[in-house]
Amino acid sequence: MVALRHRLADRGIDRQLLLLVPATVFVAALFIYPFCYGLGLSLQPAQGGPLGAYREFFADAYQRDTIMTTLRIALPAALLNVLASVPIAYRMRGRFRGKRLLTTVLVVPITLGTVLTAEGLLNFLGPAGWVNRALTGIGFIDSPVTLVHNYWGVFLSLVITGFPFAFLLVLSYLSGIDPSLEKAGATLGAGWAQRFFRITLPLLAPGLATTFCLTFVLAFSVFPSAILVGDPSGTTRVISIAAYEAAYVRYDYAGGSAAALIMGLVELIVIAVVLGLRSLLYTGTTSGGKG
Amino acid sequence: MRLRIGTWFMWTAVIIFFIGLAGVVGSVVVNSLGTRWFDTWLPEGWTTDWYGQAWDEFTLLPVLGVTLAVCLLVAVISVLVGVPASYVLARRSFPGRRALYLLFLLPILMPPMTYGIPLATVLYKYGFAGHLSGVVLANLVPSIPFVILTMTPFIEQIDPAVERAARMCGARTRQIFVRILAPLLVPGILAASILVVVRTVGMFELTFLTAGPDSQTLVVALFYSMSAAGIRAQQSVDAMAVVYTGMMLVLLVVALRFVNPTQLVARVKEDVDD
Amino acid sequence: MTQGQPAARPGTAGGAAWRQLRLEQVTRRFGSSDALADLDLTIERGEFIALLGPSGCGKSTALNCLAGLLPLSRGSIWRDDTRLDTLPAERRGFGMVFQNYALFPHMSVRGNVAFGLKMQRRPRAEVARRTDEAIRLVRLEEHAGKLPGQLSGGQQQRVAIARAVVLEPSLVLMDEPLSNLDAMLRLEMRTEIRRLHQSLGLTTVYVTHDQEEALSMSDRLVVLRNGRVQQIGTPEQVHTQPANRHVAGFMGYRNILPMRAVAGNVVEGDGLRLTGTAVGTVSSGDSVEVAIRPEDVHLGHGIPVTVGVVEYQGREVAAEVHTAGGVRLHLRTGKGLRPGDQAEVALDPDRLLIFPIVPEDA
Numbered sequence: 028m029v030a031l032r033h034r035l036a037d038r039g040i041d042r043q044l045l046l047l048v049p050a051t052v053f054v055a056a057l058f059i060y061p062f063c064y065g066l067g068l069s070l071q072p073a074q075g076g077p078l079g080a081y082r083e084f085f086a087d088a089y090q091r092d093t094i095m096t097t098l099r100i101a102l103p104a105a106l107l108n109v110l111a112s113v114p115i116a117y118r119m120r121g122r123f124r125g126k127r128l129l130t131t132v133l134v135v136p137i138t139l140g141t142v143l144t145a146e147g148l149l150n151f152l153g154p155a156g157w158v159n160r161a162l163t164g165i166g167f168i169d170s171p172v173t174l175v176h177n178y179w180g181v182f183l184s185l186v187i188t189g190f191p192f193a194f195l196l197v198l199s200y201l202s203g204i205d206p207s208l209e210k211a212g213a214t215l216g217a218g219w220a221q222r223f224f225r226i227t228l229p230l231l232a233p234g235l236a237t238t239f240c241l242t243f244v245l246a247f248s249v250f251p252s253a254i255l256v257g258d259p260s261g262t263t264r265v266i267s268i269a270a271y272e273a274a275y276v277r278y279d280y281a282g283g284s285a286a287a288l289i290m291g292l293v294e295l296i297v298i299a300v301v302l303g304l305r306s307l308l309y310t311g312t313t314s315g316g317k318g
Numbered sequence: 319m320r321l322r323i324g325t326w327f328m329w330t331a332v333i334i335f336f337i338g339l340a341g342v343v344g345s346v347v348v349n350s351l352g353t354r355w356f357d358t359w360l361p362e363g364w365t366t367d368w369y370g371q372a373w374d375e376f377t378l379l380p381v382l383g384v385t386l387a388v389c390l391l392v393a394v395i396s397v398l399v400g401v402p403a404s405y406v407l408a409r410r411s412f413p414g415r416r417a418l419y420l421l422f423l424l425p426i427l428m429p430p431m432t433y434g435i436p437l438a439t440v441l442y443k444y445g446f447a448g449h450l451s452g453v454v455l456a457n458l459v460p461s462i463p464f465v466i467l468t469m470t471p472f473i474e475q476i477d478p479a480v481e482r483a484a485r486m487c488g489a490r491t492r493q494i495f496v497r498i499l500a501p502l503l504v505p506g507i508l509a510a511s512i513l514v515v516v517r518t519v520g521m522f523e524l525t526f527l528t529a530g531p532d533s534q535t536l537v538v539a540l541f542y543s544m545s546a547a548g549i550r551a552q553q554s555v556d557a558m559a560v561v562y563t564g565m566m567l568v569l570l571v572v573a574l575r576f577v578n579p580t581q582l583v584a585r586v587k588e589d590v591d592d
Numbered sequence: 593m594t595q596g597q598p599a600a601r602p603g604t605a606g607g608a609a610w611r612q613l614r615l616e617q618v619t620r621r622f623g624s625s626d627a628l629a630d631l632d633l634t635i636e637r638g639e640f641i642a643l644l645g646p647s648g649c650g651k652s653t654a655l656n657c658l659a660g661l662l663p664l665s666r667g668s669i670w671r672d673d674t675r676l677d678t679l680p681a682e683r684r685g686f687g688m689v690f691q692n693y694a695l696f697p698h699m700s701v702r703g704n705v706a707f708g709l710k711m712q713r714r715p716r717a718e719v720a721r722r723t724d725e726a727i728r729l730v731r732l733e734e735h736a737g738k739l740p741g742q743l744s745g746g747q748q749q750r751v752a753i754a755r756a757v758v759l760e761p762s763l764v765l766m767d768e769p770l771s772n773l774d775a776m777l778r779l780e781m782r783t784e785i786r787r788l789h790q791s792l793g794l795t796t797v798y799v800t801h802d803q804e805e806a807l808s809m810s811d812r813l814v815v816l817r818n819g820r821v822q823q824i825g826t827p828e829q830v831h832t833q834p835a836n837r838h839v840a841g842f843m844g845y846r847n848i849l850p851m852r853a854v855a856g857n858v859v860e861g862d863g864l865r866l867t868g869t870a871v872g873t874v875s876s877g878d879s880v881e882v883a884i885r886p887e888d889v890h891l892g893h894g895i896p897v898t899v900g901v902v903e904y905q906g907r908e909v910a911a912e913v914h915t916a917g918g919v920r921l922h923l924r925t926g927k928g929l930r931p932g933d934q935a936e937v938a939l940d941p942d943r944l945l946i947f948p949i950v951p952e953d954a
Contacts, residue, residue, distance in 0.1 A: 145561075156341075248431055486687060
């Protein structure tokens with residue numbers, strides 16, 4: 028008995044690991060089990076054999092195209108958010124007055140969430156909204172442009188919630204890079220651009236990959252704004268709408284689960300590709316030596 | 319000279335973004351306070367009637383009660399469950415640690431819709447969904463992993479030698495938790511629970527999929543009233559949105575006393591594989 | 593209390609009178625490598641033992657195994673007839689002082705010191721009395737209400753010591769307690785720890801990588817290398833009769849030269865022929881290493897050398913010289929030397945140790 032406990036303790040197994048049990052049980056019961064249950068459901072459609080629901084999904088262009096629709100919205104939005112964050116965060120990484128205020132204001136859209144952003148965009152960008160009034164007022168356009176209930180409405184809502192998210196993450200990664208490295212670069216004769224592209228950017232790149240993944244996850248799961256400010260039966264019929272409609276409008280649980288799982292799979296593939304590329308980069312300490 | 323142009327460009331982008339942000343929030347606020355607003359810069363007159371109307375029509379009081387109850391329950395449970403797990407993951411190495419870490423990471427990485435639909439189905443099957451309990455259970459799925467990830471750096475910054483010292487003084491595991499770790503982790507626990515509250519108030523998908531008529535949180539009620547626009551006055555919906563915004567801003571102000579803005583965004587550990 | 597009086601009161605964690613702590617074949621494996629292999633050691637009550645070795649030699653592993661903070665892979669630990677290694681750390685009744693002190697940052701000095709007594713659920717009056725006593729012992733009465741963050745390094749160190757000794761443990765473990773202090777304070781605390789040890793009669797195991805610290809404080813030294821015991825002995829034994837070239841290297845024998853034995857105590861190599869004292873069996877033709885301290889290399893008649901680098905060290909200078917055959921020697925002398933000087937050196941045959949090269953430790 029003692030010997031066994033000894034051997035287990037030697038491998039890092041002892042009673043303290045019991046502290047993991049509640050969390051593991053919760054996640055297993057509320058995440059893994061439903062997931063498997065959903066997988067089971069998706070494999071038991073009313074007709075068409077085990078893979079019927081998946082075959083149906085891919086056979087029906089109205090369903091299949093939601094994958095591309097989602098990616099067409101999420102990838103450019105995530106990319107824009109990350110790429111725009113880099114130069115701005117790079118300029119703002121030092122200390123300056125009002126930095127705390129700026130970051131605080133930036134957090135506002137994240138906390139507001141997509142539903143409120145959608146409501147605001149409808150008012151602000153609508154045909155009689157301030158933007159169109161201003162643009163017609165200065166004679167830039169003759170008749171109001173349509174900015175909501177289409178692709179751009181969703182895209183803008185993703186920028187408004189996603190950009191601060193990406194910016195704050197990039198800023199925190201940038202602040203983690205030892206500033207003395209750039210100073211060292213400067214003493215060796217590197218100019219502004221060389222310092223940025225040869226020292227900071229390589230150290231920042233893994234963080235950018237992570238930021239992109241998280242921003243993409245946010246954009247990919249777009250649901251409320253796709254319905255509210257988008258064109259939910261046309262250009263912004265994203266995959267989460269397809270899954271929701273299947274499960275809760277048509278009560279086709281097999282189809283809904285299949286769509287949900289396809290959605291998860293597509294997302295994981297994108298993340299895996301990005302993280303795979305990230306593993307090719309230097310990842311490690313971003314300080315210049317001993318603490 | 320290039321530097322100047324870069325700075326100029328950058329500030330323009332930032333200013334446009336902030337104008338957009340102000341416009342989004344401002345138009346909602348103005349609309350909720352206006353009497354009639356059509357094709358003018360500002361409404362014809364001002365009124366607070368929409369708030370009273372929203373309060374009655376959308377039964378805001380019970381909705382706020384549900385929102386509060388869900389948030390508190392989710393925060394308390396996820397802290398109680400998540401902190402011990404986070405401790406073990408931060409401190410110990412054992413076979414399967416990486417796999418477990420990945421398991422806790424997945425609910426955060428997955429789109430809520432992906433697991434929300436099967437989860438809601440399961441919750442309906444066992445009779446939880448449609449009630450407060452179902453909403454709480456569904457919201458725990460991302461919250462527990464979130465607490466685990468948020469707490470990790472807080473735990474790592476406590477010197478393990480302090481715990482060893484307590485053991486050498488004769489303290490047992492439970493006593494170490496209660497007398498040493500808990501007081502030292504108070505800031506982290508506060509931060510984690512506030513972040514969970516903020517996320518739960520804003521969490522749309524999971525609540526949307528599992529809530530019944532009596533267990534809607536504010537954000538879901540808002541969504542329904544927006545989808546049903548036309549039936550109800552737009553201004554009244556906006557009044558509700560302002561209530562939601564106000565609630566979020568109060569939370570935000572509280573949250574920022576304990577955490578920095580970056581933590582609100584995400585606290586995913588850089589290296590999952592160490 | 594005077595030395596030799598029982599440190600532990602009956603009923604305290606230290607237990608009633610005990611005589612010996614025995615470590616038998618204590619082994620700790622990490623993965624496939626032995627961090628500590630077959631440590632056999634008997635500690636008499638009241639002894640001050642130093643575990644000495646370079647970093648990574650297994651000395652901290654040994655200490656943590658003894659404390660119960662690391663499980664043993666093999667072996668056992670006994671206090672007389674009580675087996676201790678199966679008990680968790682909190683029930684062994686040992687006290688420990690950590691390298692970075694590991695004070696509870698949210699508790700005052702008094703709270704830190706009283707913590708262990710509270711864990712034993714002692715009556716409040718006793719907790720107060722013994723806490724005050726321990727704080728007085730380390731002379732921190734004025735700081736009793738402060739938090740650790742408000743104290744200097746030396747004061748934190750004293751709190752850590754008071755916290756470890758307040759329970760009157762049967763054994764106090766100290767893990768490089770002075771390594772974070774500056775040089776002046778280190779000397780002062782060294783005396784302080786020794787004074788406490790003498791006045792309380794505490795049995796102590798002290799881990800350090802500083803040979804001077806180990807020599808000056810301990811009753812016996814255990815020299816470790818690569819997880820294995822190299823030598824156990826009094827400071828004098830280890831200092832003057834190191835068991836092998838590794839111990840010699842660690843004990844300040846800076847000159848270690850590979851040579852070949854031509855007789856039991858005569859060696860040759862690189863144009864030199866030296867007489868010394870063999871440690872172990874050395875026969876003619878063996879490859880050996882000879883070791884001598886810089887202070888035993890004297891200026892005088894003997895080997896002609898050229899002076900290379902000279903370091904001024906107060907009353908003495910340390911110099912690196914080289915022979916015509918290219919052998920570099922370190923020496924210390926009170927005479928003034930300058931780079932480039934020609935001189936002659938003599939090596940004290942009694943202090944020149946000849947070690948056979950053992951294949952396994954190459």
